[in-house]
Amino acid sequence: MTARFNHTIIASTDPAEMAGFYRDLLEADQAPSWGPFHNVQLTDGVLLQFATPPMEFPPQHYAYLVDDDHFDRAYQKITDQQIPHWADPQRSQPGKINQGHGGRGVYLLDPSGHYLELLTRPYL
Template identity: 35%
Template sequence: MSVELNHTIVPARDPQASAHFLAGILGLSVDPPLAHFTPVTLANKVSLDYDRLDDFEPHHYAFMLGEQEFDAALARIQDRGIAHYGDPACREFGQVYHSKHIKGRRGTYFHDPDGHLMEILTPGGTDS
């Protein structure tokens, strides 16, 4: 069997709220609880298992979306008034980046309720 990522723990002060926030942006569902975790499973079957913690350092999570899914997620971010940025330092407010290295790749960054830096991006390789 090849090596694959199965799941990762996402620390959250309110796992239910944070899981629903991300699932809502990505157009996904929150899975039924698994022990004390609140999981969100991605299309490649990797699950983000939200776990309650009060003290943690924010992490970065990046999600590859198709062009239509990206546009839909970006629209949900904008409709909800969530600040998003064209750079990971969060200086390019309201921007979408266009990769200099991968033709057609675009992306944006935003924070979840726990301060994690979320990124959505497209695979690129197109003329968009």
């Protein structure tokens, strides 16, 4: 069997809020939650588990590949909800998207302060 990505735990200040945010933006399915985890299931079977760690945590970067129609819907939500966003990871181009790698991309912060990227074409 080849290795495949299965799940990750994303440190969260409010796991329920984070699960809802990701579920809405990524159009993902709610998955059963247990213990400290609020879970979201992505289409490819990857489980995102949101939990509050026992210590402070640095922001991480999470990038999600979406199709063009999904990007349009997500970007509409971002703009409708007036979520700050940028065309670049350095946050020097506010309120814009990029046209990198033959597609489109956008960067924003999730409710716990992690860097979230949506892109329509993979880098490789």
